[in-house]
Amino acid sequence: MKLNKNMNILIVGLGLLGGSYAKALSDKGYNVSAVTKLQDSVDYAIENSMISKGSTEVNRETVGEADLIIFALYPTVFIDWIEKNQQFIKSGAIITDVTGVKGSVVYKIQDMLRSDVEYISAHPMAGKEVSGVANSDPKIFNNANYIVVPTEKNTANAIELCESLGYELGFYCVTQLSVEKHDEMIAFLSQLTHCIAVSLMCAKDDEGLVSYTGDSFRDLTRIGKINDEMWSELFLMNREPLLREIEAFENSFSCLKQALISNDRETLRKMMRISTVRRKRFDKRG
Amino acid sequence: MKLNKNMNILIVGLGLLGGSYAKALSDKGYNVSAVTKLQDSVDYAIENSMISKGSTEVNRETVGEADLIIFALYPTVFIDWIEKNQQFIKSGAIITDVTGVKGSVVYKIQDMLRSDVEYISAHPMAGKEVSGVANSDPKIFNNANYIVVPTEKNTANAIELCESLGYELGFYCVTQLSVEKHDEMIAFLSQLTHCIAVSLMCAKDDEGLVSYTGDSFRDLTRIGKINDEMWSELFLMNREPLLREIEAFENSFSCLKQALISNDRETLRKMMRISTVRRKRFDKRG
Numbered sequence: 001m002k003l004n005k006n007m008n009i010l011i012v013g014l015g016l017l018g019g020s021y022a023k024a025l026s027d028k029g030y031n032v033s034a035v036t037k038l039q040d041s042v043d044y045a046i047e048n049s050m051i052s053k054g055s056t057e058v059n060r061e062t063v064g065e066a067d068l069i070i071f072a073l074y075p076t077v078f079i080d081w082i083e084k085n086q087q088f089i090k091s092g093a094i095i096t097d098v099t100g101v102k103g104s105v106v107y108k109i110q111d112m113l114r115s116d117v118e119y120i121s122a123h124p125m126a127g128k129e130v131s132g133v134a135n136s137d138p139k140i141f142n143n144a145n146y147i148v149v150p151t152e153k154n155t156a157n158a159i160e161l162c163e164s165l166g167y168e169l170g171f172y173c174v175t176q177l178s179v180e181k182h183d184e185m186i187a188f189l190s191q192l193t194h195c196i197a198v199s200l201m202c203a204k205d206d207e208g209l210v211s212y213t214g215d216s217f218r219d220l221t222r223i224g225k226i227n228d229e230m231w232s233e234l235f236l237m238n239r240e241p242l243l244r245e246i247e248a249f250e251n252s253f254s255c256l257k258q259a260l261i262s263n264d265r266e267t268l269r270k271m272m273r274i275s276t277v278r279r280k281r282f283d284k285r286g
Numbered sequence: 287m288k289l290n291k292n293m294n295i296l297i298v299g300l301g302l303l304g305g306s307y308a309k310a311l312s313d314k315g316y317n318v319s320a321v322t323k324l325q326d327s328v329d330y331a332i333e334n335s336m337i338s339k340g341s342t343e344v345n346r347e348t349v350g351e352a353d354l355i356i357f358a359l360y361p362t363v364f365i366d367w368i369e370k371n372q373q374f375i376k377s378g379a380i381i382t383d384v385t386g387v388k389g390s391v392v393y394k395i396q397d398m399l400r401s402d403v404e405y406i407s408a409h410p411m412a413g414k415e416v417s418g419v420a421n422s423d424p425k426i427f428n429n430a431n432y433i434v435v436p437t438e439k440n441t442a443n444a445i446e447l448c449e450s451l452g453y454e455l456g457f458y459c460v461t462q463l464s465v466e467k468h469d470e471m472i473a474f475l476s477q478l479t480h481c482i483a484v485s486l487m488c489a490k491d492d493e494g495l496v497s498y499t500g501d502s503f504r505d506l507t508r509i510g511k512i513n514d515e516m517w518s519e520l521f522l523m524n525r526e527p528l529l530r531e532i533e534a535f536e537n538s539f540s541c542l543k544q545a546l547i548s549n550d551r552e553t554l555r556k557m558m559r560i561s562t563v564r565r566k567r568f569d570k571r572g
Contacts, residue, residue: 125500145498175497188490189503195542196482196506201561203538204474204531210567211461212431214411217475217568219505220482224565228558232551239546245490246543252489256481257532260525265518272514275487279510281496282503 001157002164003068005029010066011051012081014041016128017098018072019136022050024169027138035062041133050136063088068161071097074230075105075237082109091116094158096165098124100186101238102149102179110153120158121149122166123182125190129225138170143284146171149182187241192249194231195242197224287443288450289354291315296352297337298367300327302414303384304358305422308336310455313424321348327419336422349374354447357383360516361391361523368395377402380444382451384410386472387524388435388465396439406444407435408452409468411476415511424456429570432457435468473527478535480517481528483510 009025011018014036026032026049034045034054042054055062058081063069069089071078078097089095095117099105106121113119126144128135146166150159159176166174177185200217201224209217235242252271259267295311297304300322311318312335320331320340328340341348344367349355355375357364364383375381381403385391392407399405412430414421432452436445445462452460463471486503487510495503521528538557545553 125498127500144500147498173497177498185495185498189495189499193486193502193506195539196486197502197565198557198561199539199542200479200482200535201564202541202557203534205564207567209471209475211459212411212433212463212471213475213568214413214430216479216483216509218570219508220479221561221565221568222505223502224561226558226562228555228562231558232554235546235554236549236551239549243543243546246539246546248489249486250539253481253485253532253536255488256485257529260521260529260532263522263525265522268518268521269514271484271488272512272517275484275507275510276512276514278487278491279483279507281493282499282507284504 001161003030003161003168005031007031007067008033008065010034010063010069011072012036012069013072013077014045014050014054014133015072016131016133016135017124017126018070019045019050019133020126020138020140021070021072021098021169023048023136024138024141026050026052028168030168033062033066036133044133050133058085058088060088064090066090067093068165069093069095070165071095071099073097074233075099075101076233079105079108082112086112086114086117089114089117093117094161095119096122096162098122100190100234101183103183103241104237106149106151106179110151118155118158120154120162121151121179122162123147123149123186124166124169124171126171129223131227131230141170143172146174147182148174148176149179150176151179183238183241184245187238187245188248191235191238191242192245194223194226195235195246196249197221198226200224287447289316289447289454291317293317293353294319294351296320296349296355297358298322298355299358299363300331300340300419301358302417302419302421303410303412304356305331305336305419306412306424306426307356307358307384307455309334309422310424310427312336312338314454316454319348319352322419330419336419344371344374346374350376352376353379354451355379355381356451357381357385359383360519361385361387362519365391365394368398372398372400372403375400375403379403380447381405382408382448384408386476386520387469389469389527390523392435392437392465396437404441404444406440406448407437407465408448409433409435409472410452410455410457412457415509417513427456429458432460433468434460434462435465436462437465469524469527470531473524473531474534477521477524477528478531480509480512481521481532482535483507484512486510
């Protein structure tokens with residue numbers, strides 16, 4: 001089953017991602033409603049044609065009509081929500097999410113969820129350094145990857161629906177990963193890079209630096225402007241995979257340092273050549 | 287004395303930077319010639335109105351008319367060139383460079399140089415991941431910093447000339463640093479970031495990574511495509527300052543890792559908040 005316009009879609013949590021989902025889907029003619037914490041976010045979303053209706057209340061009326069529910073909440077808040085409110089979900093509904101960590105979320109939710117509701121997990125790899133519904137922008141999806149993360153509990157039907165959601169949102173690439181592989185990839189590609197950017201900004205305090213900087217430093221630290229509440233939660237919820245990738249990086253960094261200490265130019269050049277070849281694979285498509 | 291249009295300007299080395307200097311200055315009506323290794327580079331530069339004349343020969347005729355000579359060579363090649371060819375330089379000429387490391391270059395050249403020629407060192411903090419005169423582009427200077435690195439041997443006259451060169455090239459910001467402070471800044475802002483990008487690319491070999499990447503990883507590794515000949519030389523010629531910055535980063539990274547190991551969310555958040563505040567200073571001017 002693919003996403004279709006007869007479905008009622010509910011977004012839970014109108015932040016940057018929830019808002020961008022709402023806008024992308026409403027722009028395409030889907031019927032989108034929302035529940036979220038603040039009335040201001042509901043008002044903003046209605047005024048900007050992101051949703052047809054919204055509420056700060058969670059009950060049978062605001063939740064019970066949805067065929068597809070998209071949770072755009074912090075991982076712990078998502079788990080709490082399901083614990084408290086899953087009785088309001090319509091029988092046969094499919095739920096999905098935007099959570100950036102999977103191992104500590106997916107099994108827990110699938111285990112606690114009613115058997116007549118299916119949870120298919122997904123991770124839209126898109127974002128901004130700013131948060132909130134007013135910063136929503138469906139264009140952030142256009143050159144980005146959408147990862148569907150099925151488990152053996154998922155049906156082909158729900159996987160197909162989730163993949164079609166990724167395409168309808170405008171993602172460039174929709175793929176599948178296992179929970180474990182997802183968490184490894186995220187630990188390396190996203191979390192480790194945020195650890196590095198934060199550590200680099202914390203390594204040296206010198207107001208003069210900014211007068212002498214080039215683009216290299218700016219690029220490496222762009223993500224050093226970071227939502228500390230969200231990212232500390234994401235790091236800790238993916239602690240083991242992240243520590244493995246931190247150690248892989250430390251080993252590699254230590255090789256380079258040792259080559260420098262021992263004036264071993266050939267090892268430096270060899271690492272640089274490996275880096276150059278591998279990095280070329282990541283050049284953006286057109 | 288500021289740069290003026292009666293001066294004969296000679297570029298030594300028509301690579302990416304030498305070519306971009308030549309183009310920027312010729313576009314503004316300066317009289318620019320060049321000596322470089324390959325006839326192809328000379329031909330390209332003449333065809334593209336980057337220089338009025340050029341040669342692969344180094345002699346009194348090709349060098350001796352220049353009032354200002356700009357060396358756009360690798361550091362070791364620059365030092366060799368001065369050793370072999372300084373007798374061709376006109377008495378009273380001023381020479382400058384684009385070298386990215388200073389401690390291992392500036393004193394050596396100032397010590398060996400004839401007393402009737404003055405060397406004022408400078409570092410244009412601009413570049414690209416590609417090399418060669420055909421990739422030259424003066425626009426790389428427009429949002430970048432130009433650092434003049436005087437020593438006590440330099441005259442106010444040469445410093446003024448060098449600063450006016452930076453402005454004429456189109457740099458956004460022209461500043462001065464001591465040799466030692468320059469090397470510390472470069473070690474932190476430029477070399478350490480390249481060490482990190484290379485180490486990150488060498489840490490994990492997985493062809494699948496590219497399907498799942500977001501912009502964070504792309505930004506952190508953009509400079510992982512690296513000219514291994516040039517950068518291994520730059521690293522080794524700035525070895526001590528670079529090792530100090532590597533250790534500062536390792537300490538900071540280790541703090542973050544320890545916080546993760548001990549589930550210390552408050553330390554993680556504190557580092558993130560410091561990072562966020564400091565990184566805001568680096569946001570680009572309009």
